Structure formats: structure tokens, C-alpha cells
Amino acid sequence: MVRTPLIAAPWAGPLWLKPESLQPIGAFKLRGAYHAVASLPADVQKNGVVAHSSGNHAQALAYAARDYGIPCVIVMPDAALPAKIAATRALGAEVVLVGATERLTEAAAIAADRGMSLIPPFDHPDVIAGQGTVGLEILDDLAEVACVLVPVGGGGLASGVAAAVKALRPDVTVVGVEPELAGDAAESFAAGELRQWPLEKTYRTIADGLRTNLSERTFAHLRTYVDEMLTVSEKQIEDAMGRIAVGSRLVAEPSGAVSVAGYLAHREVLPPGPAVAVISGGNVDPSVLARVL
Amino acid sequence: MVRTPLIAAPWAGPLWLKPESLQPIGAFKLRGAYHAVASLPADVQKNGVVAHSSGNHAQALAYAARDYGIPCVIVMPDAALPAKIAATRALGAEVVLVGATERLTEAAAIAADRGMSLIPPFDHPDVIAGQGTVGLEILDDLAEVACVLVPVGGGGLASGVAAAVKALRPDVTVVGVEPELAGDAAESFAAGELRQWPLEKTYRTIADGLRTNLSERTFAHLRTYVDEMLTVSEKQIEDAMGRIAVGSRLVAEPSGAVSVAGYLAHREVLPPGPAVAVISGGNVDPSVLARVL
Known part of the structure; x- marks a missing residue:
């Protein structure tokens, strides 16, 4: 930071x-995403993090995950701007594109399947x-x-x-x-x-x-x-x-x-x-x- | 700073x-002007500082002089932009307007008359x-x-x-x-x-x-x-x-x-x-x- x-x-x-x-x-956004990643217990943190976002939170979480050397998946609507997708991928995150209405369920499913922590953009202590x-x-x-x-x-x-x-x-x-x-x-x-x-x-x-x-x-x-x-x-x-x-x-x-x-x-x-x-x-x-x- | x-x-x-x-x-420019004012002996510093400048050095020196509570005179060409004159005056400096060719001699004269230190924009250790x-x-x-x-x-x-x-x-x-x-x-x-x-x-x-x-x-x-x-x-x-x-x-x-x-x-x-x-x-x-x- x-x-x-x-x-x-x-x-x-x-x-x-x-x-x-x-x-x-x-x-x-980097402050919150970074602190959320830093606050995960080590055995949970290593499994990585996931979020649904097409905005700054996506890049913030990808940036924090890269610094910690852990996997990061960002679920974006398939109508997201190509520049935002590219910027998130450039920070090392895996970007999963879905229909706008499926974002929440897809992110939750990835969290469950891969044991990743879901980090929301703001609704998290x-x-x-x-x-x-x-x-x-x-x-x-x-x-x-x-x-x-x-x-x-x-x-x-x-x-x-x-x-x-x-x-x-x-x-x-x-x-x-x-x-x-x-x-x-x-x-x-x-x-x-x-x-x-x-x-x-x-x-x-x-x-x-x-x-x-x-x-x-x-x-x-x-x-x-x-x-x-x-x-x-x-x-x-x-x-x-x-x-x-x-x-x-x-x-x-x-x-x-x-x-x-x-x-x-x-x-x-x-x-x-x-x-x-x-x-x-x-x-x-x-x-x-x-x-x- | x-x-x-x-x-x-x-x-x-x-x-x-x-x-x-x-x-x-x-x-x-504020760094150099400030350090030049700070480096003057106290009995010299209190007499104030003078410069010829129509640019950033004028405002930098005025800013530093105001912080030190000492007088500051800035000699500007009478064709200087009104906004620059106003900005320098707003920082508490006295602005003296002269013909462009008289700037150096006027600044030197003010320094001599009022016992002020001449602080050039860059040619000074x-x-x-x-x-x-x-x-x-x-x-x-x-x-x-x-x-x-x-x-x-x-x-x-x-x-x-x-x-x-x-x-x-x-x-x-x-x-x-x-x-x-x-x-x-x-x-x-x-x-x-x-x-x-x-x-x-x-x-x-x-x-x-x-x-x-x-x-x-x-x-x-x-x-x-x-x-x-x-x-x-x-x-x-x-x-x-x-x-x-x-x-x-x-x-x-x-x-x-x-x-x-x-x-x-x-x-x-x-x-x-x-x-x-x-x-x-x-x-x-x-x-x-x-x-x-």
C-alpha cells in the first residue's frame, strides 16, 4: 500500500x-482486500480467494493474492469491459465469465468446490x-x-x-x-x-x-x-x-x-x-x- | 514540504x-527555497529575502518566508501573468513590477537597500x-x-x-x-x-x-x-x-x-x-x- x-x-x-x-x-479498495487476505488463517489462506466483481475490488483482490502467492478467482459478468478483464488477468487472477445473474451463485460454488474464501467488496468486517x-x-x-x-x-x-x-x-x-x-x-x-x-x-x-x-x-x-x-x-x-x-x-x-x-x-x-x-x-x-x- | x-x-x-x-x-521548488531560507543566519534571515522570478520560485520563496514570518519581495516583469502576481501576493509577498530588462538590477538594489538576502532560483548551493x-x-x-x-x-x-x-x-x-x-x-x-x-x-x-x-x-x-x-x-x-x-x-x-x-x-x-x-x-x-x- x-x-x-x-x-x-x-x-x-x-x-x-x-x-x-x-x-x-x-x-x-486495495486496503480492504489486502487486510481481508492477511486476516485469513494460514491453512485457509493457502487455498486462495474468490470474489465476484467487475470493478476495482477485482483488481484489488488479485493484487493482494499475488503478493501472498495464493490462487485468486474473479467471477465477472460476460459483458464486463475487456480492459477490466485483461487488467485482472494481468495481476495473475483466473477470470471466470458468467451471465450477470449467475455471478453470486458461481462465486459461491467456486468457494465451496475449491475451498477458497469468498471476499466480498464491502460487506465484511x-x-x-x-x-x-x-x-x-x-x-x-x-x-x-x-x-x-x-x-x-x-x-x-x-x-x-x-x-x-x-x-x-x-x-x-x-x-x-x-x-x-x-x-x-x-x-x-x-x-x-x-x-x-x-x-x-x-x-x-x-x-x-x-x-x-x-x-x-x-x-x-x-x-x-x-x-x-x-x-x-x-x-x-x-x-x-x-x-x-x-x-x-x-x-x-x-x-x-x-x-x-x-x-x-x-x-x-x-x-x-x-x-x-x-x-x-x-x-x-x-x-x-x-x-x- | x-x-x-x-x-x-x-x-x-x-x-x-x-x-x-x-x-x-x-x-x-519549495524544497530549495525553504532550505535556502532555513540556512540563513538568524540575524540575516530576519531582514527577509528577495528574488526575481515570474515562475514557481516566486511562490516557493514567498511560501517559505511566510512560514518563517520574515519579509519577502518578488521582482516580476510587468508583463507577468496577473494570476501569477496574485498567487504570489496571496502568499504574503510584496510584488515589485519592473520592465523585463530591469529585473536583476532591481532585485539587487532591493537586497542592498533593505539588507535582504537574494535567493536565486537555482544558482545557489x-x-x-x-x-x-x-x-x-x-x-x-x-x-x-x-x-x-x-x-x-x-x-x-x-x-x-x-x-x-x-x-x-x-x-x-x-x-x-x-x-x-x-x-x-x-x-x-x-x-x-x-x-x-x-x-x-x-x-x-x-x-x-x-x-x-x-x-x-x-x-x-x-x-x-x-x-x-x-x-x-x-x-x-x-x-x-x-x-x-x-x-x-x-x-x-x-x-x-x-x-x-x-x-x-x-x-x-x-x-x-x-x-x-x-x-x-x-x-x-x-x-x-x-x-x-
């Missing part, structure tokens, strides 16, 4: 960026704990932090960061941010119960990493440890991407920029003092990046 | 990037030593490094990095890279004597930070500590900028991308094994960045 530094964003205020975009696969190291590093590097903003998709990153920050520094405000167009977590938070949005609704946002719903586990974390949920518009996300690139020289993907967008759009509800926005990833289509500059 | 991490560039080979683009002012910390960090973070590539403009960064690397690890190859269109250092290196190129010639390159000629001091450093000088085309610079943004999620300015361009274009003359390319800065016109994506 890269020990990502805090990067100043004076153009936005007393704001610092935590660029998880600089991790080897371009996203925070070891994965959440791994993401929490982002929070530990923020507290180490900026003791005077008043507020931490985290993007919310499935909620693994926000759960881990919020749990870590609140355990050590209950006085620090932790804010989750998501797109208005995938505002299931904000709605759940306000309603006090888990609300699932259909994928055809969340797929409207450009922030493709945040279209996922929370699980019961991550929702419970957010309710316990997160102070506030904010939402941002598509325009605010794109504006933030451009300002991050020009002002702090970092490439953020739309999902990664929502935390900064939330800071810029909602400063009046945030505590005064230094804030840290987690840039969750930087895997963006070049044409999208070019458009927002 | 940010302790910049090494960022993997597996898309290029066994290459790591040292992103000085992530320093507060977006360039390595303390400035060079400060830039050298980039080399120390590379050796700390990647002991198995075989080759370090550094952009060459005035030669301050390359002088410092090469001196630091060779002092500790004479087995590591240090390579300077510059644009073909501002190839004065490569020509000087080959000729064994300092060759100055007229500004109307070096101004053809997009790499605006590398249009400067070497000084006798930096040329002496390069001859002693640098193993090889390479040049790259304008197209190679732009290609490298795009690949750095997409592959390693970093915004590099053209001057910052020449080290990566040199690696991609000249791998056959470099030693096998891990290489580090220093990304000297990330202050790029958004329209230029959009074009290369």
Missing part, C-alpha cells in the same frame, strides 16, 4: 485531500477494517482535523473510516457524501432504516463507484459512527473533478470527487477548522476528465 | 514516479542542496533503484538529486532529461563546455520550466554527478503527460513529464532494474492537459 500523504487544497479552504487514487490499482486505515492515517497526519468527508457507495470505506476516527477522536465530525442520483444512503440515514434504490435509478449518476446500495452491516456502521450524510449534484461532482486536477494536481474519478464536492457545496453545515476529503479513486475515462477541465 | 511517496507506473515498466507536483505550490532531498527520499524508499531520471532546466533539481544520489549510492545511474527544443544541457554535456542557447530558441518547447540555461555551477554538478543526458520530442512529452494522468492518476506539467518521456523513449540505454522518474511539477494549463488526454 502507499502511505498516501495529505495534499493541500487551499483553493477550497482549510481543506486537505487524502488521495487514495495514488494506490497501485488507483483506489482505496476485515474489508471494512482495512479501509479504516485511511482514517488512522488522517489522524496521524493532521491531529487538528475537525471534519472528515468520505464518499459513500456500498459504505465499506465510510464504515471503516468513521469507525476508526470515532474510536480515537469522537470530537471529529465524520460526513458521508453521495450523489443525489444515488442518494440511497442519505435517504436511509434520514429514515432510520435501510432503503434500497433500484440499479436503474442509481445508474444515472456519473459516479459509477457509488451506485451500490448499503448492506445491513455498513448501514449499522453509518448510523453509529457517521454524523451527517450530504448529497451533491452531477454538476458539482464534475466541477470538483476539474478543480482537484488544476488546483491540487490530482486525477480524481467522479466517485472520488464527491467528498470535495460535498465540502464546497455544504460548508455552512460543516464545523469550522481543517477538513480532510478522501479521494477514493482516480480511475476515470480520459474523455470525462478532459471534459471537466 | 510533503514527503512525496513513490507511485507505481506499471504501464511503463519497472518505473516509479516521484510526484513533486504534490508539493503545496505544485513543484519541487543551499537551493541545490534543498532540491537534493528528493534524491535522499528516493534512496530511502526504493533501495533497489537502478536509475533515477530528472528533468533539466536551470539544472538545480538535477544537480541536487545527482549529488545526493551519487554521494550515497555511486552505483545508481542518474540521467538528466530535457526537451530537444531546449537541449542546451545535452549539448553542453556532449561538448564538455557550457553552451548557452538563446531564449528565442528554447521558447519553442511546451516545457516552459525547462527553457532556462545552466549556470557554471549547475553545469559543473551535472558533469561530475550525472551519467547521461537524454532529449525528448514535444510529442513524446505530451504522450507522457497523458499516460501519467490515466495510468498513475497524476497531473504532470510538460516540464514534469520529460523524465517519464525520457524513460519511455530511451529504455534501451538505461540499466535494467527499477527506475524512478522525478515529476518536477504539475502546474499546467487545463486546456493543454485536456488536449493530451
